[in-house]
Amino acid sequence: MQQYVSRRFLSVLLILALLASLVVFLVQCGKTDSTGTDADAASAAETNVPETTQPTATPEPKSEDPYDAVKNYWSEDQLTQAWGPDQVVEHLFFHPIIAYPKYAFYESGASQAQRYGLDDWMVTVDEYKKIIQSVYDRGYILVAMEDVWSEVTDDSGTHMVRNTLMLPEGKKPLVISFDDVNYYPYMLEEGFTSKLVVGDDGEIWAECVDPYSGETFLTQDLDATPILDQFVYEHPDFSLNGAKAIFSLTGYEGVLGYRTQIDSQIPAGTEAEYEANRQKEIEAVKPVIARLKETGWTFGSHTWGHINLAQSSTDLGWVQKDTQKWLDEVGSLVGPTNILFYPHGARPDGDDWHTTGPKFQYLHDQGFRIFASVGVNSFSYIKEDISAVICDRLHPDGTTLRSGACIPEYSKFYDTYEVFDPIRPDLGNTWPTS
Numbered sequence: 105m106q107q108y109v110s111r112r113f114l115s116v117l118l119i120l121a122l123l124a125s126l127v128v129f130l131v132q133c134g135k136t137d138s139t140g141t142d143a144d145a146a147s148a149a150e151t152n153v154p155e156t157t158q159p160t161a162t163p164e165p166k167s168e169d170p171y172d173a174v175k176n177y178w179s180e181d182q183l184t185q186a187w188g189p190d191q192v193v194e195h196l197f198f199h200p201i202i203a204y205p206k207y208a209f210y211e212s213g214a215s216q217a218q219r220y221g222l223d224d225w226m227v228t229v230d231e232y233k234k235i236i237q238s239v240y241d242r243g244y245i246l247v248a249m250e251d252v253w254s255e256v257t258d259d260s261g262t263h264m265v266r267n268t269l270m271l272p273e274g275k276k277p278l279v280i281s282f283d284d285v286n287y288y289p290y291m292l293e294e295g296f297t298s299k300l301v302v303g304d305d306g307e308i309w310a311e312c313v314d315p316y317s318g319e320t321f322l323t324q325d326l327d328a329t330p331i332l333d334q335f336v337y338e339h340p341d342f343s344l345n346g347a348k349a350i351f352s353l354t355g356y357e358g359v360l361g362y363r364t365q366i367d368s369q370i371p372a373g374t375e376a377e378y379e380a381n382r383q384k385e386i387e388a389v390k391p392v393i394a395r396l397k398e399t400g401w402t403f404g405s406h407t408w409g410h411i412n413l414a415q416s417s418t419d420l421g422w423v424q425k426d427t428q429k430w431l432d433e434v435g436s437l438v439g440p441t442n443i444l445f446y447p448h449g450a451r452p453d454g455d456d457w458h459t460t461g462p463k464f465q466y467l468h469d470q471g472f473r474i475f476a477s478v479g480v481n482s483f484s485y486i487k488e489d490i491s492a493v494i495c496d497r498l499h500p501d502g503t504t505l506r507s508g509a510c511i512p513e514y515s516k517f518y519d520t521y522e523v524f525d526p527i528r529p530d531l532g533n534t535w536p537t538s
């Protein structure tokens with residue numbers, strides 16, 4: 105079923121996705137220029153999956169689950185602030201964060217265009233930590249995206265409603281999503297961590313290969329997921345009912361760093377070996393998914409092949425095949441979801457909130473109800489012709505950090521001047537000078 109799209113094409117698609125959201129954003133922020141990113145960067149970045157090496161040891165398991173203290177931090181009688189349907193639930197999303205910025209920006213074997221692409225679309229570990237600290241300091245509290253809307257049936261039919269959230273006094277709700285938490289092979293060569301694992305202590309760690317020494321080790325300090333886990337342990341008041349963030353997953357390179365995908369491109373005669381390894385990867389990722397789900401993380405679809413739903417060349421048949429593959433290869437592991445994050449921020453059928461076209465209708469038939477794109481604010485719209493909600497997310501990354509025009513949109517979350525990592529290449533910015 106994969107002959108309709110090759111791996112190389114998928115890599116190009118990822119880059120195009122990034123470009124597409126740049127265009128969306130630049131238009132919205134009134135900026136007209138771009139950096140030298142191009143799709144060739146993707147093919148240059150294609151690499152093989154590194155050999156699995158023995159992770160380093162982590163601490164022994166604890167007798168009690170420390171997450172219980174997070175989940176139970178707020179008691180019901182403290183949740184006295186009603187956050188109604190007309191009040192905005194803010195939503196920020198991140199791509200994987202850059203663990204080794206100096207390597208990623210200056211020293212990896214990637215093309216210059218690819219390095220600029222990382223600069224555009226990712227944040228560094230330091231930037232990410234500052235942003236998390238800042239939204240916490242400014243009174244935001246993490247809520248589960250699944251809790252924000254519900255489907256109800258009443259006299260007017262079946263439709264989505266924005267729920268009233270009950271919060272502690274003084275807190276403001278925030279959803280965080282992480283796109284492409286798949287650990288694509290190209291990223292592993294460019295200064296990113298390589299997979300999520302469960303450590304001996306029962307907690308989530310990231311496996312990482314030091315790009316300088318080649319040493320494989322486990323860390324909770326260089327990857328967005330364990331960093332947020334640790335932050336919430338230190339600041340349990342940052343989480344409502346234990347909520348963390350939602351992963352937006354594709355399937356074409358597997359999930360969470362495990363190569364669980366069915367691959368039709370493998371050489372003839374090696375199918376049995378490939379399938380045996382794939383089954384091992386499936387077994388290996390299960391406890392990781394289980395621990396993530398147990399500790400407040402949730403999962404949505406980013407389509408299997410990171411497909412562009414707006415393009416007419418991505419026809420209904422392609423969307424159907426892709427969705428089935430996501431359900432078979434990803435949904436079978438992470439469980440059901442009604443949330444779809446548009447790759448490229450690209451809306452199906454051209455305009456998803458004024459019209460309901462055949463692709464949108466099909467995705468709805470498959471159970472999706474919440475459709476998330478990318479924008480300059482946490483806009484959301486409940487559709488009237490079909491039971492669905494459309495929503496946008498803001499994207500802290502190099503494009504928005506460099507753009508003075510975007511500073512006002514993000515100033516409620518953090519101070520751009522404080523967050524911007526000086527290790528980034530000197531590509532200029534449009535910050536106000538006075």
Ligand SMILES: [Zn+2]
Nearest residue numbers: 121283284447
């Ligand atoms: Zn994506």
